[in-house]
Amino acid sequence: xxxxxxxxxxxxxxxxxxxxxxxxxxxxxxxxxxxxxxxxxxxxxxxxxxxxxxxxxxxxxxxxxxxxxxxxxxxxxxxxxxxxxxxxxxxxxxxxxxxxxxxxxxxxxxxxx
Amino acid sequence: xxxxxxxxxxxxxxxxxxxxxxxxxxxxxxxxxxxxxxxxxxxxxxxxxxxxxxxxxxxxxxxxxxxxxxxxxxxxxxxxxxxxxxxxxxxxxxxxxxxxxxxxxxxxxxxxx
Numbered sequence: 001x002x003x004x005x006x007x008x009x010x011x012x013x014x015x016x017x018x019x020x021x022x023x024x025x026x027x028x029x030x031x032x033x034x035x036x037x038x039x040x041x042x043x044x045x046x047x048x049x050x051x052x053x054x055x056x057x058x059x060x061x062x063x064x065x066x067x068x069x070x071x072x073x074x075x076x077x078x079x080x081x082x083x084x085x086x087x088x089x090x091x092x093x094x095x096x097x098x099x100x101x102x103x104x105x106x107x108x109x110x111x112x113x
Numbered sequence: 114x115x116x117x118x119x120x121x122x123x124x125x126x127x128x129x130x131x132x133x134x135x136x137x138x139x140x141x142x143x144x145x146x147x148x149x150x151x152x153x154x155x156x157x158x159x160x161x162x163x164x165x166x167x168x169x170x171x172x173x174x175x176x177x178x179x180x181x182x183x184x185x186x187x188x189x190x191x192x193x194x195x196x197x198x199x200x201x202x203x204x205x206x207x208x209x210x211x212x213x214x215x216x217x218x219x220x221x222x223x224x225x226x
Binding site: 006009032036042043044045046049051090094097098099100101102103104105106 | 117144146148153154155156157158161162163169171172203205210211212214215217218219220
């Protein structure tokens with residue numbers, strides 16, 4: 001069965017520090033990949049997506065992610081974290097089925113002042 | 114305002130009492146889907162619909178039913194709720210499927226006693 005692995009359940013970074021959230025997907029061919037963010041008590045918002053082409057994708061709020069087929073990874077990065085980035089982040093895969101989405105279990109980000 | 118509306122926001126019920134959680138979108142989106150969110154498990158897709166009268170199972174469809182009789186509505190039906198269906202439920206829609214950003218509702222917190 002397809003799966004998305006986010007190895008880090010909880011990460012704490014200082015405001016202004018860089019951030020990398022890890023994600024590994026399982027689909028053998030090139031999947032559709034997404035990162036969504038969920039602020040406390042809210043629904044989810046799309047940060048960025050990858051379908052094909054350039055392996056470095058830019059998203060909203062200064063986030064970017066890099067697709068690496070050799071590592072089956074799609075890690076999310078931000079050069080300088082802001083306190084408002086504290087939230088839960090989900091890596092999501094669509095692996096061939098037209099409407100099926102597989103979510104990772106999420107990484108909760110805390111930001112220290 | 115473009116939105117996905119779920120009702121109710123909170124629901125407490127008893128085992129075996131049929132219930133329906135409504136979901137409506139005003140954006141003329143073709144794709145709609147339901148998810149449940151449980152601590153430590155992320156979001157898991159229950160059902161999705163690519164268009165009117167077209168529905169498919171997600172990863173955890175057992176114990177749930179859906180219908181898509183009209184484009185804007187996608188109700189989630191629990192014919193005989195059980196305590197293991199206590200969860201936070203999200204409805205989402207997008208213009209054409211998973212390739213488009215999902216718009217999420219604000220969630221329905223269901224407790225089954």
